[in-house]
Amino acid sequence: MAVLPILRWPDPRLATPCAPATPDAATRALAQDMLETMYAAPGRGLAAPQVGALIRLFVMDVTWKEGTHAPRILLNPEILSASATTATGPEGCLSIPGLTTDITRPTGIHLRWTDPHGDRREETLTGFAAICAQHEIDHLDGRVTFDRLPPDRRAALEAAYLAGRPA
Structure with a gap:
């Protein structure tokens, strides 16, 4: 396994x-490298485009910082439904280090994905797990947190980030 370099915004990738991602040996190896990279960063989620691989794959482990490792590898995830209830809270991104901004998202989602061995899975995620999964799926769709903000904000x-100062 290896720690991979994380792309920084505004990298066009x-x-x-x-x-789509394929559940093969190369994807499984990439996912293991991504988990190692995520833990080293240290983050709770990492999408393949953040390490330069433009496939629909993300990894997450929302509880490891509290001492319980529960790594997940999700290929070709799709949100089947989202709760009407939303919450606004701070989100950071490993590709936009040092910047945290409030983002509004549904507090629950029903998610379908393929696991690394090709089996289809479905689960309802709530709370931080739902928020993290939505953030990573945004990356797979070519979006970053900036894309979720009103134009003036x-x-x-963006200007503050590019100038290297907090906003």
């Missing part, structure tokens, strides 16, 4: 929608 945060 972060704005590129990803192709986005412009201010």
